[in-house]
Amino acid sequence: SIVKPAEEEAYTELYETLYQAVDELRTYGGRKVIILLSDGQDFPLENNPNFPTREGIEGAIRFAQQEGISVFTIGLSARADRENLLRIAEETGGAYFWVYDPAQLRTLYNLIRQQILQEYLLIYSATMAPAEKKPVRVVYTTDGERSEAERFYFSGTIFGMGREKLDWKGFLFIPFSCALLWVLSLCRFEQKKALPSLAVTNSSSRKTQVHELPVTKVKSEITIGGGPSSDVTISSDPKIRETQARISVKGGVYTISSKSPIKINNRQVTTKVLRSGDLIKMGDTHVVFDTGVVKAEVQKVKKSSKRGEGPKKTSSRRTGSKKAVSKRGRR
Known part of the structure; x- marks a missing residue:
């Protein structure tokens, strides 16, 4: 049976658990989504052996962004930390909801499912012209309704530097890379095993x-x-x-x-x-x-x-x- 712990013994590893969920989900293909049901409160256990290295909310959000995983957050009470739950959802491409009646969860899950099924995949070829930051705006209009979103990205020519900062020293890596490839070609590597x-x-x-x-x-x-x-x-x-x-x-x-x-x-x-x-x-x-070589063996x-x-x-x-x-x- 499940026993509710005493208040001084209770803890919630919200951010580290979210980071771990992203780590386990990222190896699967296709569109990946995490639904986070929580009050948004993070009460970490000091010296928790399961999490010797802490990533925090910043690390969890950054990891989800890198892996292209959206997090849909659901606040389960009136005391839910709306600010953090909203931040996690918005910065990972998800959405924030709040419900006070568990019976509404089925409707909410169907709403999230329909939203994912109606998504579009947009591919944008970034330019390499130097600039401090570049905006990308997406505008969608249907049935007289207009929606838009804007994000910024940073891009440089070589090593993140603009053309005005480049000199001949920036191209020294080319002969160095060729020499490194030549050294590696002389090394003998162990043959990859056929089976895992x-x-x-x-x-x-x-x-x-x-x-x-x-x-x-x-x-x-x-x-x-x-x-x-x-x-x-x-x-x-x-x-x-x-x-x-x-x-x-x-x-x-x-x-x-x-x-x-x-x-x-x-x-x-x-x-x-x-x-x-x-x-x-x-x-x-x-x-x-x-x-x-798993595929070949299968x-x-x-x-x-x-x-x-x-x-x-x-x-x-x-x-x-x-x-x-x-x-x-x-x-």
Whole structure:
């Protein structure tokens, strides 16, 4: 059952939770919208282990703007912080509403849905002529009604400088870039793995093992932990629990979750959509996630199914038993 905490124990991580929602939603395609139902009050918990680095309202709004995610805010009481809720909505391309009757939420959700379905996508080619700031105004007229909006953007020629500030020093980067490309061409890079994988490195032994992850529907979740029942067993690290985390896949998107906070890219979280190169730290062990050539492998699975290969044969070749995964993970 849900128990209401005492007033001195209650807290609301509004802005950090909004930032986290944008981070989890940005990997999906299409039009993305967040509906925020709140009183607009932010009461952060001091030294909250889930948010060691704080972004605040400025960081949450800036992150949503960068990812093109609109936030529609709904004030749920007469005491709602209208100023902050209105600011979040306007600066991210959403809208602010207030309701005092929960029964009105269904109507409000349909209103937001209709507004999104009636949106237009406008593409504007910005000029590079130097100016302090440039306005862009959009005017829409229908049935005698006129609506308009205006925004400003900044643009320069090279390195954000106008033509009057350019000199020969600004072009030194060209030979430097060519030299850097030549140096990189001499480097040998490790070949990308065919399947999504986890590279597990223990800080004490310095040994790395690579474990491939499932890309079919036969096995949509794996467990990581120190116990023998885990799919990926890390027995050399006593700080890792028997089942430390779970990685699930849906629609080609991998999501890691854990009951206790784990550190991913130096940020403590309990759940996160994984991207290639994400660094996961569990105890004294570092785990690097790699997406691999997922699309190519999925196509191979589909082609083999058409040729009459049974699903069991395909799945055993992709996922295999726990022992098979461990053998493939050793270098």
